[in-house]
Amino acid sequence: MVKVREKKETPKKGDKPKTPKSIRGMNKHETDANDDKIYFMALGGLEHIGQNMYVYKYRGKYLVVDCGMGFLDEEIGAGDVQYCDTTWLEKRKKDVVGFIITHGHEDHIGALKYVWPKFRKPIYCTRFPAEILRRTFAGIEMDFDPVKDIVEFDHNGATLDLNPFTVETFHVTHSVPEAQMLIIQTDAGKILHTGDWTFNDDIPIEAPTDFARLAAIGSDPKLLACMCDSTNSSRQTKQTTETQVRETLTEIMKNAPGRVLVTGYSRSLARMKMFAEAARAAGRIACIKERSNPNPVPYVGLPEFREMGIKFGYINKDDVYLHSEIKDLPAEKQAIFLTGSQGEKFAMLTRLCHGQVKELKLQPTDTVVFSAIIIPGREQDVSYLYNKLARMGVKTHTIFDTDNLHASGHAGRPELERFYDMVHPQVSVPMHGDYINEMLNGKMAMERGGAKHMMVVHNGEMIALADGAEPYVAETIETSYVVMEGETERSTNDQVYKNRKKIASNGAVFVTLPVDKRGFLKGTPEVSSAGIFETDETGFMKRSIQIEITRAIDGLTKTERKDKNNLIRAVQIASNKVVRAALGADKKPQYSVHFVQK
Numbered sequence: 135m136v137k138v139r140e141k142k143e144t145p146k147k148g149d150k151p152k153t154p155k156s157i158r159g160m161n162k163h164e165t166d167a168n169d170d171k172i173y174f175m176a177l178g179g180l181e182h183i184g185q186n187m188y189v190y191k192y193r194g195k196y197l198v199v200d201c202g203m204g205f206l207d208e209e210i211g212a213g214d215v216q217y218c219d220t221t222w223l224e225k226r227k228k229d230v231v232g233f234i235i236t237h238g239h240e241d242h243i244g245a246l247k248y249v250w251p252k253f254r255k256p257i258y259c260t261r262f263p264a265e266i267l268r269r270t271f272a273g274i275e276m277d278f279d280p281v282k283d284i285v286e287f288d289h290n291g292a293t294l295d296l297n298p299f300t301v302e303t304f305h306v307t308h309s310v311p312e313a314q315m316l317i318i319q320t321d322a323g324k325i326l327h328t329g330d331w332t333f334n335d336d337i338p339i340e341a342p343t344d345f346a347r348l349a350a351i352g353s354d355p356k357l358l359a360c361m362c363d364s365t366n367s368s369r370q371t372k373q374t375t376e377t378q379v380r381e382t383l384t385e386i387m388k389n390a391p392g393r394v395l396v397t398g399y400s401r402s403l404a405r406m407k408m409f410a411e412a413a414r415a416a417g418r419i420a421c422i423k424e425r426s427n428p429n430p431v432p433y434v435g436l437p438e439f440r441e442m443g444i445k446f447g448y449i450n451k452d453d454v455y456l457h458s459e460i461k462d463l464p465a466e467k468q469a470i471f472l473t474g475s476q477g478e479k480f481a482m483l484t485r486l487c488h489g490q491v492k493e494l495k496l497q498p499t500d501t502v503v504f505s506a507i508i509i510p511g512r513e514q515d516v517s518y519l520y521n522k523l524a525r526m527g528v529k530t531h532t533i534f535d536t537d538n539l540h541a542s543g544h545a546g547r548p549e550l551e552r553f554y555d556m557v558h559p560q561v562s563v564p565m566h567g568d569y570i571n572e573m574l575n576g577k578m579a580m581e582r583g584g585a586k587h588m589m590v591v592h593n594g595e596m597i598a599l600a601d602g603a604e605p606y607v608a609e610t611i612e613t614s615y616v617v618m619e620g621e622t623e624r625s626t627n628d629q630v631y632k633n634r635k636k637i638a639s640n641g642a643v644f645v646t647l648p649v650d651k652r653g654f655l656k657g658t659p660e661v662s663s664a665g666i667f668e669t670d671e672t673g674f675m676k677r678s679i680q681i682e683i684t685r686a687i688d689g690l691t692k693t694e695r696k697d698k699n700n701l702i703r704a705v706q707i708a709s710n711k712v713v714r715a716a717l718g719a720d721k722k723p724q725y726s727v728h729f730v731q732k
Contacts, residue, residue: 172322174563175596177218177613178204181569183365183510184241185615187218192320193298196226198233199327203244204615217245219614224252231296232256236329237313238263238401247274260289260312265442269434304344306331309543310401311340311448317351323358323601326351330363333549334541336375339404339448352557358599360559364567364575369546378538380408386531387416392465392499397475397483398506400436403443405505406471410453413469421455423472423482426491436473465499475506477515487522498527505539550575554583561587561605641665642724645705648732653695656732659683666713666723675716682708702727
């Protein structure tokens with residue numbers, strides 16, 4: 135950024151004050167409050183699934199849409215959760231008008247417990263995500279006012295005045311209740327932000343998509359852009375409905391000899407309702423498997439979502455019981471809904487496979503139904519469950535061998551074509567999907583929706599939009615994500631993660647050098663390792679490294695050995711000589727050298 139020192143002039147009496155000039159070298163949209171363009175940028179959510187966090191800017195103010203967690207990158211050996219690095223936005227937090235939430239999935243609201251304390255701006259959402267957030271924040275004892283800091287709006291549609299933005303919301307179907315599309319309006323024009331959506335017109339627990347409002351905004355010539363979910367753009371077949379899933383579950387439950395355990399997403403109250411209706415039709419009693427630990431935990435899970443479903447009228451109390459209430463029924467009368475469709479470490483199905491639930495043991499007469507797709511990145515964990523259950527003699531039904539087991543919450547090609555027959559934006563900005571799905575989405579927007587421009591951009595690229603004008607990337611900021619391990623927040627560029635990755639692939643050598651103040655060795659170096667010679671039972675490699683280190687340090691001059699960096703370099707060169715001869719020239723261990731003064 136270039137700063138310009140301007141010559142100060144003393145105003146003369148009677149002169150009118152001059153309008154200050156813009157600072158050259160800065161982007162216009164950063165300094166000009168009269169800018170007639172609206173800007174869009176993603177901190178996360180482009181070219182990948184999850185970690186959704188989008189920013190709109192107009193007249194120097196920022197509106198944040200969603201704030202979600204991402205899927206952990208196992209390569210960095212990270213801990214609990216990851217989310218967008220908000221450093222850039224924090225520098226502008228006084229101009230952030232608030233967070234608006236499209237729906238209650240973790241990849242859209244899960245990071246608020248980490249991000250919101252840095253901003254303390256109002257969160258606008260419907261009652262379902264509001265209840266999730268209140269329970270979550272209460273569980274971690276956050277300094278948070280559940281009445282003041284969350285502003286609920288009607289899940290059937292509302293208009294919010296967030297000056298200089300006016301945001302209209304309307305209902306759309308998804309795999310979680312109360313999903314909303316947003317119409318973000320400024321003097322510069324209107325933008326349709328879809329959030330996650332599909333046209334599943336057969337979800338019995340709530341109304342279908344508000345097609346009338348969608349068609350009205352879609353045909354508005356002032357619709358500058360459509361930011362549209364791309365997750366399932368490549369799916370060619372028509373959407374499976376929840377009632378089709380119900381019929382499939384009914385047939386499975388009628389034919390199963392013992393208990394039927396169905397695993398799916400805990401927030402999908404429509405699936406829970408269909409599960410309950412299938413159980414009733416098959417002559418079974420539906421229940422959820424509650425936690426084994428009766429003590430309260432700071433986590434919103436399946437039992438809490440059942441309570442919320444009852445509270446908001448999406449399911450009835452006698453639709454789904456607790457397993458403890460029906461456990462003494464004959465096995466052929468039991469239908470059990472539980473977590474673990476993604477092979478999560480502490481989910482109920484995973485714990486059952488490990489024999490860790492004393493009150494519920496899997497039997498060969500049981501049937502386990504996976505009523506969910508596999509989220510990208512969870513393939514290995516789910517495969518483990520498939521194979522473990524097969525070895526236990528438990529019959530399974532999955533999306534790979536049984537039709538109509540899962541109704542996706544994301545639009546495929548048939549739904550997107552229907553969408554773009556109604557929605558005709560000037561600019562298409564595909565979001566939330568891998569690159570190929572974003573491209574397919576954008577192509578349909580141009581071919582079916584008549585979009586003149588398609589912007590497939592990266593996280594951090596800020597798009598400038600104006601009525602009738604060609605869009606362009608006005609600025610690019612560096613984006614990253616943060617990993618939370620316990621109470622520690624780390625950037626993915628943290629040296630800790632770099633060292634972990636290096637150790638994981640190349641191992642590590644740990645050396646303790648007994649030296650005097652002049653840098654001369656006063657004994658044999660102590661050598662140990664991780665991933666290099668633990669199985670070296672003869673001690674040959676360890677002894678060879680000790681010998682080479684001793685030779686290398688003895689070969690240093692009196693001047694060289696006074697600098698500890700020279701001693702460390704000698705250790706690395708000497709150790710590499712042995713390691714690479716034994717394990718290959720490409721092996722590059724991490725080295726840690728500790729000095730003991732003798």
